[in-house]
Amino acid sequence: MTTRDDSPARAVSGLDLHAVGPYGDTLGDGIVQVSFSLPVPAGPEAREAARRLAVQMGLNEPQVYHEADLGYGFSFWILYGKCRHHVDVTRIVVPKIDTAPLSFEEINALVLEKAGRRLRIVGACTGTDAHTVGIDAILNMKGFAGEYGLERYPAFEVINLGSQVSNATLLSKVRETGADAVLVSQVVTQKDVHLSNLAEWVDMVEADGLRQDLLLLCGGPRITHEVALELGFDAGFGAGTTPRQVAAWLAQKWVQHLR
Amino acid sequence: MHATLPWMPQDVFVIAVVGCSKNAGKTTTLNALLAGFGDDVPNPGVLSIGIDGEEVDFWLGVPKPRVEVRQGAFVATAEGALAAGTALVEICERTGGRTLLGDLVVGRVTAPGSVLLAGIRSKDDVRAAIAAMKRLGVPRILVDGAYQRLAAADPEVSDGTILATGAVLGTTIDQVALRTLEFLQRLRVPRSEFADDGALMDAARRDNRLAMRALPAGGIVTADGPTDPVAVQILGSGDAVIAIPGAIGDDLVRQCAALSAGRIRLLARDPTRLFLTPQEATAFRKRHDLRVIQPIRILGVTVNPFSVLGWTLPREPLVAAIRAVADGLPVVSFDVHPHPT
Numbered sequence: 276m277t278t279r280d281d282s283p284a285r286a287v288s289g290l291d292l293h294a295v296g297p298y299g300d301t302l303g304d305g306i307v308q309v310s311f312s313l314p315v316p317a318g319p320e321a322r323e324a325a326r327r328l329a330v331q332m333g334l335n336e337p338q339v340y341h342e343a344d345l346g347y348g349f350s351f352w353i354l355y356g357k358c359r360h361h362v363d364v365t366r367i368v369v370p371k372i373d374t375a376p377l378s379f380e381e382i383n384a385l386v387l388e389k390a391g392r393r394l395r396i397v398g399a400c401t402g403t404d405a406h407t408v409g410i411d412a413i414l415n416m417k418g419f420a421g422e423y424g425l426e427r428y429p430a431f432e433v434i435n436l437g438s439q440v441s442n443a444t445l446l447s448k449v450r451e452t453g454a455d456a457v458l459v460s461q462v463v464t465q466k467d468v469h470l471s472n473l474a475e476w477v478d479m480v481e482a483d484g485l486r487q488d489l490l491l492l493c494g495g496p497r498i499t500h501e502v503a504l505e506l507g508f509d510a511g512f513g514a515g516t517t518p519r520q521v522a523a524w525l526a527q528k529w530v531q532h533l534r
Numbered sequence: 535m536h537a538t539l540p541w542m543p544q545d546v547f548v549i550a551v552v553g554c555s556k557n558a559g560k561t562t563t564l565n566a567l568l569a570g571f572g573d574d575v576p577n578p579g580v581l582s583i584g585i586d587g588e589e590v591d592f593w594l595g596v597p598k599p600r601v602e603v604r605q606g607a608f609v610a611t612a613e614g615a616l617a618a619g620t621a622l623v624e625i626c627e628r629t630g631g632r633t634l635l636g637d638l639v640v641g642r643v644t645a646p647g648s649v650l651l652a653g654i655r656s657k658d659d660v661r662a663a664i665a666a667m668k669r670l671g672v673p674r675i676l677v678d679g680a681y682q683r684l685a686a687a688d689p690e691v692s693d694g695t696i697l698a699t700g701a702v703l704g705t706t707i708d709q710v711a712l713r714t715l716e717f718l719q720r721l722r723v724p725r726s727e728f729a730d731d732g733a734l735m736d737a738a739r740r741d742n743r744l745a746m747r748a749l750p751a752g753g754i755v756t757a758d759g760p761t762d763p764v765a766v767q768i769l770g771s772g773d774a775v776i777a778i779p780g781a782i783g784d785d786l787v788r789q790c791a792a793l794s795a796g797r798i799r800l801l802a803r804d805p806t807r808l809f810l811t812p813q814e815a816t817a818f819r820k821r822h823d824l825r826v827i828q829p830i831r832i833l834g835v836t837v838n839p840f841s842v843l844g845w846t847l848p849r850e851p852l853v854a855a856i857r858a859v860a861d862g863l864p865v866v867s868f869d870v871h872p873h874p875t
Contacts, residue, residue, distance in 0.1 A: 368618040368650065370635055443783025443809065470556065474681040475809060481685045482807040483780035484742070486656045505585040505680050507655045 294361040305358040307334065310341075312351050317344035325352040333359050370501055372510060377523040379423060386430035389530045396425060396525070398458040399436035399445050402472040407438045409494055410460035413518045422519045430526065442476045446483060456490035456525055461498065469495075470506070477507035490528055492521070542570075542833065546694040548664055549833065550686035552679040554699040554717045559838030559868075561586055561599045563698045564678050566836070566868040568603065571674065577642075579672035581610035581663050582651035584680020600648035601678075607643045608672045610663035612636050612653030620647030626670055629662040640666040651678065657685050664691075684806045687721065689828040697721065699856060700838030701847040707855045710847065714835070715859040716812045721832055722861075723805045726825035731775065731801055735827045738777040739803070749773035749796075760789040772796035777827075781807055784814040791818055798822040805830050834864035 287302065299306025309329060315321045322339055329337035334356025341353035377385065386394055398414045400407050412419035414435045416426040426433045434452055436445065449457055459476060461469040473493055480486050493503050494512040503511020510524055549567070553560045564580065571578050586601055603609060603621050614635030616623050622645035631638030633653035640663060643649075654660060660677060667675055677686040687695040699714040726732075734754055738745035743756040748768045757765040760776075768774050773796035778786070782802050787810060790798055800818070802808050804826050810818070818824060837856050839849040849867055857865045 366618055368615055368635065368652075370633075370652075441783070441785070443781075443785045446781060446783070447785070470681060474683045478683050478685055478806070479781045479783070479809055481657055481688075482809070485780075487658060501585070504652075504655065507584060507680060507683060507685075509655075 292364045295364050296361045297358045299355075305335075306355060307358050308340075308353065308355055309334070310351070310353045312345065312349055314349055316348055317342050317350035321350050321352075325354060329354045329356050332356075335359055370504055372500055372512075372520070372524060374524045374527040376520070377526065379428065379519065379522075382519070382522045382526045383428055383430040385526045385530060390533060393430055393432045394455045394525060394529055395432045395434070395452055396456045396458060397434045397436065397445070397449055397452060397454040398460070399440040399448075400438040400460045401440050401442055401445060401476060402461070402469060403439060404461055404469060404472075405438040406462040407460070409462075409496070410435065410458065413458065413460075413494065413512075413516070413521050418518050420517045422517045424518045425522055425525075428522055431522070442472065442479050445476070446479055446485075449480075449485065449489070450483075454489065455529065456492065458492045458494065458521070461493060461495045470502075473506050473508070481507075490525065490532065492525075494521075542567075543694070546674075546831070546833065548675045548677060548692040548694075550677045550679060550692035550695040552684055552687050552695055552697055553682050554697065554714055555703050556681045557700075557702045557842040558682075559698040559700045559702075559836060560678055561601060562838060562868055563696060563836040564676055565599060565602050567676055567696070568601075568607070575674045577606040577608060577672060579608040579610070579640075579664075579667040579675040580649075580651065580678070581654055581660065581675070582678040582680065583654055583656075583660060583683060583686050584678075586651045586678045586680070601651060602647070603643045603649050604646045605643055608640060608667055608670060609643065609649050609651065610638065610640045610654060610667065611649065611651045613639050615650040615652040616641070618650035621645060621649050622647070623649065627666045629659070629666050631659050631662060638663065640670065642670075657688065657691055660686065660691055682717075684721075687830050688806045689804050689830060694831040694833040695721070696833050697835045698838065699835060701841035701845060701852070702838070702843060705841075705845055707847055707852050710852065711855040711859050714856055718832075718835075718860065718863075719812070719815070720808060720810075721805050721830050723802070723808060723824055723826045723829065725829045726799070726801055726827060728775075728799075731777065731799075731825070732827055734775060735777040735779070735801055735803060738779040742779055744776060744778055746774055746776040749775060749799075760786065760793055766793055769793040769798070770795050773798070775799040775801065777801040778807070779803065781809055783809045784811055787814060787818045787824075791822060794822070800824050802826045804828040832863055834866065835860050837865060837867040839867060 296305045297307045313321055326337045337354050337356040339354050343351045345351050398410050414433050415424040418424035425431045491508045492510050493508050496514040498511045498513050500511045551560050551563050612633040612635035621643050623641035624644050625639045625641045627640045629638045635653055638653050679686040703713045704710045734745050737754050741756045745756045746768055747754050755764050837853050839847045839852050853867050
């Protein structure tokens with residue numbers, strides 16, 4: 276996502292940051308568009324059901340702008356309405372990755388000059404997770420989005436354990452290799468099973484007395500830096516993260532760690 | 535004695551609140567404890583491993599109870615997180631920890647309200663915050679765990695632990711009771727009563743290796759793991775006692791059991807070092823023994839009948855079911871609105 280101006284105070288003149296709501300055509304109108312499918316055929320009853328749902332979603336004056344029967348007893352709806360809710364932007368605190376963007380060359384130079392050696396990084400998809408596309412994009416030589424993966428960096432020695440690695444196996448590998456950083460990938464689910472797995476991993480590292488010697492990272496399409504911190508990791512990387520962002524974070528945090 | 539906490543012993547200084555799961559009711563428990571201290575403990579301290587006191591759940595987006603603190607209470611949090619609460623906090627000490635939200639600080643509440651507890655992620659951070667609060671004369675400290683993390687329950691960190699459980703663990707009372715029982719069994723591993731076992735664990739911790747001896751009268755040896763030739767020889771010769779200084783997972787106990795010709799007494803430092811699935815723990819115990827050097831003192835269980843996922847279980851039958859699996863521990867359910875605004 277591109278941020279054009281990260282200063283909310285300069286976003287719109289006259290805006291009350293204590294009560295920000297959706298913008299449709301004019302400031303404060305609260306207009307939003309929602310779309311959803313219903314498991315009932317299109318018709319007057321389904322139309323009223325869609326409107327009532329929109330009211331329960333917090334929308335006043337819901338109006339149906341589009342309806343379509345999808346067949347097999349389903350229908351599709353687009354509605355406009357006025358959102359009843361506001362948020363106080365001044366009370367929102369969101370931790371963000373704070374390291375500077377660095378080039379491939381800068382990252383290698385920083386690590387090799389300041390640490391005097393390569394950083395050893397162990398990566399794995401843990402638990403039952405078999406989705407390695409994310410961790411492969413970050414770690415493998417070929418990389419992602421036109422950037423090299425961490426294996427290509429002279430500053431890093433990468434050990435990618437692949438998928439469905441238990442936390443206990445990962446811990447054994449960390450001990451065996453003397454890793455400096457561990458990158459865990461999880462496709463987090465709504466059932467929280469992957470979150471439990473991540474929480475257990477951090478507890479296991481603590482229980483083994485290794486926490487202060489390791490940088491702990493996690494990543495996945497539904498991971499945020501905020502969730503990662505709450506789980507006890509040092510950083511979390513979400514969808515769209517490129518290898519160089521992870522590499523820059525590792526290099527700068529390791530140098531801070533050395534201090 | 536506390537009006538709402540008649541079961542709270544007076545000799546615990548640091549109390550950990552851990553959950554059987556995310557959204558089990560840790561924050562509600564924390565608030566009830568803070569309120570329940572009353573005039574007995576006018577200036578309690580509170581901190582969280584992870585983040586607590588946020589307005590909405592990061593994951594589900596639903597409202598969460600805020601952490602409410604009275605005037606005179608102490609909090610440990612990141613300096614930048616102070617702006618997210620309504621309480622006014624005067625910074626008393628910086629612990630030396632740095633976070634993305636600024637320095638870790640310990641502050642005194644000068645005007646009551648809500649606080650966001652953030653920035654503390656490791657046991658070392660917790661120890662630093664507790665040390666700072668002790669210097670400031672805080673008489674009792676609550677440490678909130680994140681998700682179902684157990685680090686705060688480590689007996690070297692806290693003097694006692696309260697377990698929060700609730701309807702979020704299952705859609706039926708039986709499911710919630712079963713999962714609570716599994717969690718309690720994990721926390722309630724018995725202490726070893728053999729005098730020599732402490733010395734064996736000391737050796738394991740000193741060398742940061744597995745320490746063991748053949749029973750009944752072998753000398754202490756240390757090994758890299760159960761497949762180390764020294765360990766294989768002892769395990770293959772008969773009964774043995776093994777002390778493991780760090781984390782213990784399924785793989786390790788399975789290896790020990792497979793190599794053993796006799797019975798093993800496996801020692802962990804404390805229950806927070808054990809990461810065994812209930813199935814593996816049960817299988818191991820059929821032939822062997824699992825003990826800790828330092829048990830966790832569980833002070834009680836709190837029960838939240840409301841699930842953030844949308845269902846509610848009947849309070850009294852749920853409490854009764856938890857009481858039935860809690861083996862004599864105090865079990866309470868705090869009366870709170872399920873969806874605070």
